[in-house]
Amino acid sequence: MPRTAKSEMLHVIDGNPNNKTKKELHKRAKNEQNMVVDHDKVTPPAWLDTGAKKTFNEIGTYLIDAQIVNNLDVTALAIYCDTYYDYKACKRQIKKHGYMMADGKVNPFVKERRNDALLLDKYGRQLGLTPQARVSLAIHIDTDDKGGDDDFD
Incomplete structure (x- = not known):
């Protein structure tokens, strides 16, 4: 399921346990959107x-x-x-x-x-x-x- 800017923000607010940069979080969200498959x-x-x-x-x-x-x-x-x-x-x-x-x-x-x-x-x-x-x-x-x-x- 794709992440959004909102979910990225929540990840940061939760303390960003993996210490990901905003750029890394954005890249991951974009990659997840590219992986969406039809049903x-x-x-x-x-x-x-x-x-x-x-x-x-x-x-x-x-x-x-x-x-x-x-x-x-x-x-x-x-x-x-x-x-x-x-x-x-x-x-x-x-x-x-x-x-x-x-x-x-x-x-x-x-x-x-x-x-x-x-x-x-x-x-x-x-x-x-x-x-x-x-x-x-x-x-x-x-x-x-x-x-x-x-x-x-």
Whole structure:
């Protein structure tokens, strides 16, 4: 998300912890604006299962509206949705067959579900789907509020 002169000013007011010059801050803001990517092609890939596509569309809508994902993030979002779909399938298998198999061994879907949970956490953090990830993303969001006590324009 691009920075503005307002966000540069806030960075300076916050103490400029990285000791950046005004020129460096301006250069960074300009570079961030050049890196903006469209979100017109955030659609589920053909290889996703129907259930994963539904999840992709639901989550994708929220992430696009929040300006978190763009066309470059389609694969990461698709992998997240595919893994989520697999996680749910593992849960159904565990519910159907139980945690222990007839031979006394642990149901292999238990291990698979744990692995899927780790991947969901990893991709969820990357996509801003955890509370902690959203807080860290909120630091970089440029607000367009009109007026107020903190209006430096």
